[in-house]
Amino acid sequence: MSLVVQKFGGTSVADPERLRAVADHVARTRRRGDQVVVVVSAMGKETDELIRLAERTSSTLPGREMDMLLSAGERKAMALLCMALHDLGVPSDSFTGSQAGIITDTFHTRAKILEVRGDRLRQCLAEGKVPVVAGFQGVSTTNDITTLGRGGSDTSAVALAAALGAEACEKYSDVPGVFTADPRVVPDAKRLAQLSFEEMLEIAATATPPGVLAFRAVEFARNHGVPIHVRSSFSWEPGTWVREEDPSMEQPIISAVTHDTSEAKVTVTRVPDKPGIAARLFRSLADENVNLDMIVQNVSQEGLTDISFTVPKSDLEVALKVCRSHAGEISAADVLTDDGIAKVSLVGAGMKTHPGVSADMFETLANHGVNIEMISTSPIRITCVVRADQVEEAVQALHSAFELGE
Amino acid sequence: MSLVVQKFGGTSVADPERLRAVADHVARTRRRGDQVVVVVSAMGKETDELIRLAERTSSTLPGREMDMLLSAGERKAMALLCMALHDLGVPSDSFTGSQAGIITDTFHTRAKILEVRGDRLRQCLAEGKVPVVAGFQGVSTTNDITTLGRGGSDTSAVALAAALGAEACEKYSDVPGVFTADPRVVPDAKRLAQLSFEEMLEIAATATPPGVLAFRAVEFARNHGVPIHVRSSFSWEPGTWVREEDPSMEQPIISAVTHDTSEAKVTVTRVPDKPGIAARLFRSLADENVNLDMIVQNVSQEGLTDISFTVPKSDLEVALKVCRSHAGEISAADVLTDDGIAKVSLVGAGMKTHPGVSADMFETLANHGVNIEMISTSPIRITCVVRADQVEEAVQALHSAFELGE
Numbered sequence: 001m002s003l004v005v006q007k008f009g010g011t012s013v014a015d016p017e018r019l020r021a022v023a024d025h026v027a028r029t030r031r032r033g034d035q036v037v038v039v040v041s042a043m044g045k046e047t048d049e050l051i052r053l054a055e056r057t058s059s060t061l062p063g064r065e066m067d068m069l070l071s072a073g074e075r076k077a078m079a080l081l082c083m084a085l086h087d088l089g090v091p092s093d094s095f096t097g098s099q100a101g102i103i104t105d106t107f108h109t110r111a112k113i114l115e116v117r118g119d120r121l122r123q124c125l126a127e128g129k130v131p132v133v134a135g136f137q138g139v140s141t142t143n144d145i146t147t148l149g150r151g152g153s154d155t156s157a158v159a160l161a162a163a164l165g166a167e168a169c170e171k172y173s174d175v176p177g178v179f180t181a182d183p184r185v186v187p188d189a190k191r192l193a194q195l196s197f198e199e200m201l202e203i204a205a206t207a208t209p210p211g212v213l214a215f216r217a218v219e220f221a222r223n224h225g226v227p228i229h230v231r232s233s234f235s236w237e238p239g240t241w242v243r244e245e246d247p248s249m250e251q252p253i254i255s256a257v258t259h260d261t262s263e264a265k266v267t268v269t270r271v272p273d274k275p276g277i278a279a280r281l282f283r284s285l286a287d288e289n290v291n292l293d294m295i296v297q298n299v300s301q302e303g304l305t306d307i308s309f310t311v312p313k314s315d316l317e318v319a320l321k322v323c324r325s326h327a328g329e330i331s332a333a334d335v336l337t338d339d340g341i342a343k344v345s346l347v348g349a350g351m352k353t354h355p356g357v358s359a360d361m362f363e364t365l366a367n368h369g370v371n372i373e374m375i376s377t378s379p380i381r382i383t384c385v386v387r388a389d390q391v392e393e394a395v396q397a398l399h400s401a402f403e404l405g406e
Numbered sequence: 407m408s409l410v411v412q413k414f415g416g417t418s419v420a421d422p423e424r425l426r427a428v429a430d431h432v433a434r435t436r437r438r439g440d441q442v443v444v445v446v447s448a449m450g451k452e453t454d455e456l457i458r459l460a461e462r463t464s465s466t467l468p469g470r471e472m473d474m475l476l477s478a479g480e481r482k483a484m485a486l487l488c489m490a491l492h493d494l495g496v497p498s499d500s501f502t503g504s505q506a507g508i509i510t511d512t513f514h515t516r517a518k519i520l521e522v523r524g525d526r527l528r529q530c531l532a533e534g535k536v537p538v539v540a541g542f543q544g545v546s547t548t549n550d551i552t553t554l555g556r557g558g559s560d561t562s563a564v565a566l567a568a569a570l571g572a573e574a575c576e577k578y579s580d581v582p583g584v585f586t587a588d589p590r591v592v593p594d595a596k597r598l599a600q601l602s603f604e605e606m607l608e609i610a611a612t613a614t615p616p617g618v619l620a621f622r623a624v625e626f627a628r629n630h631g632v633p634i635h636v637r638s639s640f641s642w643e644p645g646t647w648v649r650e651e652d653p654s655m656e657q658p659i660i661s662a663v664t665h666d667t668s669e670a671k672v673t674v675t676r677v678p679d680k681p682g683i684a685a686r687l688f689r690s691l692a693d694e695n696v697n698l699d700m701i702v703q704n705v706s707q708e709g710l711t712d713i714s715f716t717v718p719k720s721d722l723e724v725a726l727k728v729c730r731s732h733a734g735e736i737s738a739a740d741v742l743t744d745d746g747i748a749k750v751s752l753v754g755a756g757m758k759t760h761p762g763v764s765a766d767m768f769e770t771l772a773n774h775g776v777n778i779e780m781i782s783t784s785p786i787r788i789t790c791v792v793r794a795d796q797v798e799e800a801v802q803a804l805h806s807a808f809e810l811g812e
Contacts, residue, residue: 016463050482057422058489065492068500069485072478076456079475083464086471094474099549120549143505143526 002167003125004029007039007135007157009173012233013077014044016084022233023084025172026130030090035125037164038092038132039157040081042073047136063108067137067147070109071097074134074153082132092130095120097137097145102156104138104146111138111146113155113220116163125164133160151214158217162224169226172233175212177240178203180404181257185392188405192255193238196245196349197222199255202381206345208260218242251350253357254402259395261342261388263293263310265374266319270333271307273300277330278307284322290315294343294376294383304333308374310385313339341373342391345383346398358382364401370394408573409531410435413445413541413563415579418639419483420450422490428639429490431578432536436496441531443570444498444538445563446487448479453542469514473543473553476515477503480540480559488538498536501526503543503551508562510544510552517544517552519561519626522569531570539566557620564623568630575632578639581618583646584609586810587663591798594811598661599644602651602755603628605661608787612751614666624648657756659763660808665801667748667794669699669716671780672725676739677713679706683736684713690728696721700749700782700789710739714780716791719745747779748797751789752804764788770807776800 006029008022022038029036041047050069054061078094085092101117124131135153140146148155154171161169177191178200195203197218204215212230221228221242231239245251271277278297285292295309311319316337323335344365351357361382365372370393374385386394399405412435414428428444435442447453456475460467484500491498507523530537541559546552554561560577567575583597584606601609603624610621618636627634627648637645651657677683684703691698701715717725722743729741750771757763767788771778776799780791792800805811 016459019463053422053482054486054489057425057486058493060489060492062489062492065485065488065500068488068502069482072481072485075478075481076459076475079471079478080460080463082471082474083460083466083468086466086468087464094471096474096551145502 001033001035003035003037003164005037005039005157005161005164005166005169007153007169007171008041008233009153010041010044010046011174012172013040013081016080019080020084022081023088023090025233026085027088027090030130036130037121037125037160037166038081038130039135039153039160040074040077040132041135041153043077046073046076064144067108067145070147071134071137071145074136078132078134085130085132090130091128092132093124094132096134097156098139100131100133100160102138102159104140104148106140106142106144106146108146110149111140113138113148113159114141116159118160118163121160121164151216154214154217155220158221158224158226158228161226162220166226168229169221170229170231171213172231173212174232174234175230176232176235176237177230178212178256180255181395181399182207182259185259185395186399186405189399190404190406192240194241194243195255197242198245198380199347199349200242202345202347202378203256203258206260206343206347206381206383207258208262213242245349252348253350253354254346254348254404256347257344257395257398257402257404258347259342259344259391261391262312263341263343264313264316264337264339265308265310265341265385266316266323267306267308267336268323268327268332269306269336270304272331273303273305281307281323281326281330284326285319288318288322290319290322294374294385296374296376310341310343340388341385342388343383343385344391344394344398345381346402347381349380352379360401361398364397365394368393368397407439407441409441409443409570411443411445411563411567411570411572411575413559413575413577414447414639415559416447416450416452417580418578419446419487422486425486426490428487429494429496431639432491433494433496436536442536443527443531443566443572444487444536445541445559445566446480446483446538447541447559449483452479452482470550473514473551476553477540477543477551480542484538484540491536491538496536497534498538499530500538501540503540503562504545506537506539506566508544508565510546510554512546512548512550512552515553516555517546519544519554519565520547522565524566524569527566527570557622560620560623561626564627564630564632564634567632568626572632574635575627576635576637577619578637579618580639581636582638582641582643583636584618584662586661587801587805588613588665591665591801592805592811595805596810596812598646600647600649601661603648604651604786605753605755606648608751608753608784609662609664612666612749612753612787612789613664614668619648651755658754659756659760660752660754660810662753663750663801663804663808663810664753665748665750665797667797668718669747669749670719670722670743670745671714671716671747671791672722672729673712673714673742674729674733674738675712675742676710678737679709679711687713687729687732687736690732691725694724694728696725696728700780700791702780702782716747716749746794747791748794749789749791750797750800750804751787752808753787755786758785766807767804770803771800774799774803
């Protein structure tokens with residue numbers, strides 16, 4: 001008998017009918033002989049609705065109270081799911097993040113998990129019941145309710161799987177797995193049977209919308225060796241396994257083409273190429289919580305250089321303000337912005353041992369008349385910044401050139 | 407500087423605008439120099455909506471999960487109220503029933519408060535903040551979330567006032583106080599300036615809808631000597647004070663006329679008038695959680711008697727089943743039901759020392775052609791069962807005869 005953590009997202013628990021379908025799914029897993037711990041998100045779009053309600057009530061939105069408010073969402077989903085399980089004769093108890101022993105730091109609305117105690121969950125399992133746990137939430141070291149921020153429910157599920165020694169963490173949603181490219185852009189994109197943690201991290205970091213698995217959940221899974229199975233809550237089809245790379249298996253060179261249209265580019269021109277100048281700028285951006293992604297510095301000419309970076313469009317205004325206020329201090333000529341860009345990336349563990357990939361990529365883009373504005377690479381990823389209106393063509397061309405389709 | 411507990415019901419916190427009005431009210435109380443602890447109910451009709459959601463999801467509705475679900479309601483209201491207080495510069499923290507130290511027994515959906523620890527609330531007050539506490543909920547001795555059932559939020563507020571040594575518990579709602587009769591039935595009914603706990607208990611027990619204060623909250627307040635101020639959340643007008651009877655003040659003979667149309671009558675006919683027969687019947691009714699109210703046993707004739715009692719209409723079906731299944735065993739001739747009845751009551755601490763009140767009441771009803779079907783009395787109350795279609799006339803006649811109007 002093995003233990004599996006099953007995580008169901010908002011779409012999967014959006015209404016009574018779907019809650020009953022999830023209960024049925026859990027009941028079948030039990031009949032197969034497995035022990036199950038369930039982690040749920042808030043129903044449908046409830047978290048967004050709670051945020052809107054808060055914004056209608058308050059202009060200050062204190063973090064402690066936002067967490068108290070938002071944590072009501074999962075509470076409803078988990079209680080209702082337990083009721084549906086009772087109806088099927090499956091004994092189950094719901095647990096808040098606090099009751100499940102998910103201990104976090106004290107940073108409200110974006111807390112990090114410090115420890116998972118899990119005593120009550122082990123007790124519940126020992127009594128032959130299914131624990132249903134609220135995702136996205138925990139209790140801080142000062143006994144206040146916290147939420148984990150974006151991707152929090154996935155992280156809760158992986159953390160519980162690690163703490164309880166589960167065989168796997170199954171993530172159920174309306175997305176049946178990880179695909180070689182966004183199927184809306186590439187009709188013959190195919191579901192990947194498996195991926196390494198590293199590949200999944202690169203995909204999670206370079207895809208928009210933020211991918212089927214939250215970056216931090218994958219990171220947690222990699223650090224604790226928890227295999228994740230990404231699959232559909234509407235079928236029993238296998239999805240995509242994300243786990244340790246198996247060195248005995250031959251790796252495909254490229255696993256996926258991803259793209260992201262959510263960022264903008266900022267360029268600070270003609271900055272003196274002296275030690276400390278870039279550091280001063282990036283420290284100020286970090287102090288304002290601006291999320292920098294790609295950073296490129298041109299080769300220096302006459303002691304001056306251009307520094308370009310990409311930021312989420314939502315951070316653009318703040319980034320611009322910071323750069324302009326520093327332009328004088330660092331003797332920059334100008335600060336330019338461009339929100340008509342997009343990123344296209346190739347991800348694949350196999351490219352580590354195949355040196356020709358970047359050349360193939362650049363050639364493919366050139367053959368389609370797609371100009372490359374910035375480049376950044378990791379051992380298993382190559383990302384190019386291109387014009388936003390050319391990104392779909394770029395994705396299709398690369399997907400076809402690397403023969404990723406069905 | 408004195409401490410006051412302010413309890414706001416669902417109507418008072420129904421939407422962002424009203425939440426901001428409540429925050430303003432709390433801020434003014436603080437500026438007046440008082441310390442405040444706030445207790446809130448769920449917003450508007452949210453508890454009813456959560457119950458409907460549960461009923462759409464499950465047919466078994468396990469109590470532990472119902473409590474987990476319903477406790478989400480106050481959580482939203484208290485977090486939003488704290489945000490609105492922050493906006494006004496009033497520091498405040500929200501607390502769940504569990505965080506506030508409201509310890510209950512383990513009877514889900516109708517838990518009783520065993521103890522109020524309140525350490526975190528005292529700490530919060532000492533830091534100069536306003537604690538905002540979830541009404542209606544607590545944590546059981548086995549660390550499960552519980553709710554207190556009907557009238558739970560009022561009870562939470564009174565229990566906190568008692569535990570924290572508050573000067574008073576102010577109950578705010580859309581009802582500006584306790585009236586001499588239901589103003590919808592008696593247009594010149596007037597607001598009472600004050601009432602004794604005993605009178606309030608009788609009024610709470612005999613009025614429908616269940617009155618402006620829950621019976622159990624009044625009982626708790628009486629046992630702990632906590633004065634309650636029932637008042638409107640939409641004005642600063644004084645409402646009705648409910649407190650210990652002041653023996654130095656002259657009591658009005660009658661304080662209020664109440665009525666109740668929510669009950670039905672059951673009569674078990676021709677029961678042998680022998681010890682233990684009635685006990686057996688009423689034990690079985692108690693085992694089924696049937697809430698008996700008035701019980702009347704006629705004088706025995708030929709060793710046989712009729713036993714009548716009233717029950718909430720919602721319990722009628724179960725009561726009937728129990729009586730029918732026992733009819734043979736206790737040799738009863740028949741079981742009759744009547745859901746066309748209503749109760750009308752006179753309540754007044756002064757009637758203890760004025761023996762003619764019941765005669766006056768019966769005469770007044772007779773003069774208006776209202777037939778009396780059952781009578782029950784306490785030292786400060788007389789209740790008559792009459793036909794439901796005559797109850798409004800009965801209330802108006804009594805209100806006028808005892809000169810209770812403006």
